[in-house]
Amino acid sequence: MRVGLFGGTFDPPHLGHLVTAVNVRHVLKLDIVVLMVANDPWQKHGTREVASAVDRLAMVEAAVEGVDGLVAGDDEISRGGPSFTADTLTALSNRYTGAELFTIVGDDAAAKFGSWQRASEIAKLSTLVVVDRPGSPLAPPSEFIWNRVEVPRLEVSSTDLRQRFVDGRPLDYLIASEVLNVIAERGLYGAMKSRAIKSGAKKS
16 A cells, blocks of 8 residues: 655645645555644744644545545544654554555755654655645755655645635635635634635535
C-alpha cells in the first residue's frame, strides 16, 4: 500500500488543498492521501488565533467526503499536544503495516525542512514529496532526497479566505460548499449562515 501524508492546519481547507492532494495521488499512484489535521500547530504559536482542532477536522471531513482516495486524519488530535510529523508517520506505519509512506509538503515548507523537528527521522520513515507550482519553485535542502510533483498554480490561501469572511468578498469556487456549510453551522470566521450556504463551489 502507498499512503501519502498531507498535514496542515487547514484553517480552513480550500480547493487548493484538494487539487494538491488529488494530483499528487495521481502522479505517485498512491492508494490514499491522508489530510492530517494538526492538533496544535506549534509553528503558528503567537502569530494568530487558530480554529479549534475539532472544528478544523469537521471541515476537512466535509472537504474530502466523496473524493476518491482522500481521507481526513485525526491521529494528531487523538494524540494531543503539539503536532510532530515523525510521530504521525510512526502511527501511520503501525496502522498500515508494510505500507510505503510519502510526506507531502509545499515548496515553501520544503525550503525550511531542515529546521523541522526530527527532520532526518521523517526522511527515514517516508519518501519526501515537494509540491511545485509552475514558475520558480523554491529549492529544498539538498541533504535530503526529494520527489517533485508539479500541480496547477492556484492563488488560494487560508489567510485570504478568513479575511473574505470578514469583509464580505466572494468565496465562490475557493471553498467547497460542504465546507462552507460546516463553517456556517459552527459560526466560524464570523460566517453568516445564509451567506455561507449560497457561496462556494461544489466538488466535481
